[in-house]
Amino acid sequence: EPEVTQTPSHQVTQMGQEVILRCVPISNHLYFYWYRQILGQKVEFLVSFYNNEISEKSEIFDDQFSVERPDGSNFTLKIRSTKLEDSAMYFCASSETSGSDTQYFGPGTRLTVL
Amino acid sequence: AQKVTQAQTEISVVEKEDVTLDCVYETRDTTYYLFWYKQPPSGELVFLIRRNSFDEQNEISGRYSWNFQKSTSSFNFTITASQVVDSAVYFCALSDSWGKLQFGAGTQVVVTP
Numbered sequence: 001e002p003e004v005t006q007t008p009s010h011q012v013t014q015m016g017q018e019v020i021l022r023c024v025p026i027s028n029h030l031y032f033y034w035y036r037q038i039l040g041q042k043v044e045f046l047v048s049f050y051n052n053e054i055s056e057k058s059e060i061f062d063d064q065f066s067v068e069r070p071d072g073s074n075f076t077l078k079i080r081s082t083k084l085e086d087s088a089m090y091f092c093a094s095s096e097t098s099g100s101d102t103q104y105f106g107p108g109t110r111l112t113v114l
Numbered sequence: 115a116q117k118v119t120q121a122q123t124e125i126s127v128v129e130k131e132d133v134t135l136d137c138v139y140e141t142r143d144t145t146y147y148l149f150w151y152k153q154p155p156s157g158e159l160v161f162l163i164r165r166n167s168f169d170e171q172n173e174i175s176g177r178y179s180w181n182f183q184k185s186t187s188s189f190n191f192t193i194t195a196s197q198v199v200d201s202a203v204y205f206c207a208l209s210d211s212w213g214k215l216q217f218g219a220g221t222q223v224v225v226t227p
Contacts, residue, residue: 031213033213033215035215041219042205042217042218042219042220043159043205043207043215043217044217045214045215045216048212048213048214055212055213056212056213056214058214089157091159093159093215095213098211098213100145100147100166100209100210100211100212100213101213102149102161102164103161103209103213103215104161105151105158105159105160105161106158107157107158108157108158108159110157
């Protein structure tokens with residue numbers, strides 16, 4: 001069964017460093033998303049992406065964040081200068097046909113900022 | 115603005131008991147979509163069920179069933195004959211036509227043998 005994959009599973013970085021989180025959505029899916037979950041809290045929407053541009057972004061997704069689909073398979077989230085409060089689990093998701101379709105999530109990348 | 119409320123923070127049951135998880139939502143949209151996701155201790159988010167706002171028919175899928183009532187803005191989820199493997203955090207979520215998922219705070223379900 002097709003699934004969303006994410007790498008790395010765990011990333012440790014120093015405050016102020018740049019990180020890139022990688023995702024491979026399900027191959028025939030057209031809509032892509034990033035969410036984050038701070039430990040013990042609910043899952044929060046960051047950004048949605050369709051047709052090579054951002055469809056919607058939350059207040060969390062400030063200028064430090066960017067997304068990119070560098071090739072036909074990968075979808076990346078870049079945090080330019082990490083802060084301690086960026087420590088969280090980051091989930092990538094994809095859906096097939098429209099924004100209202102079911103989103104399937106990857107296993108997540110745990111980001112720890114020291 | 116959309117909002118999802120899961121008032122139950124934790125539910126503990128003994129194996130084979132039924133578990134009902136409550137979810138209340140708020141939205142101004144006339145078309146919207148409701149979901150339940152499961153997050154086991156391993157951390158991934160697993161899709162369970164999806165319902166459209168224009169379809170209030172309640173269904174059963176295996177040990178899972180749901181009760182969608184627009185009149186009370188509720189989308190409750192029941193696990194019948196719970197098993198230890200059902201121990202997880204369960205999230206109710208709401209989306210509009212654009213796909214942004216608004217999650218509730220989650221309900222921790224603990225099933226003991």
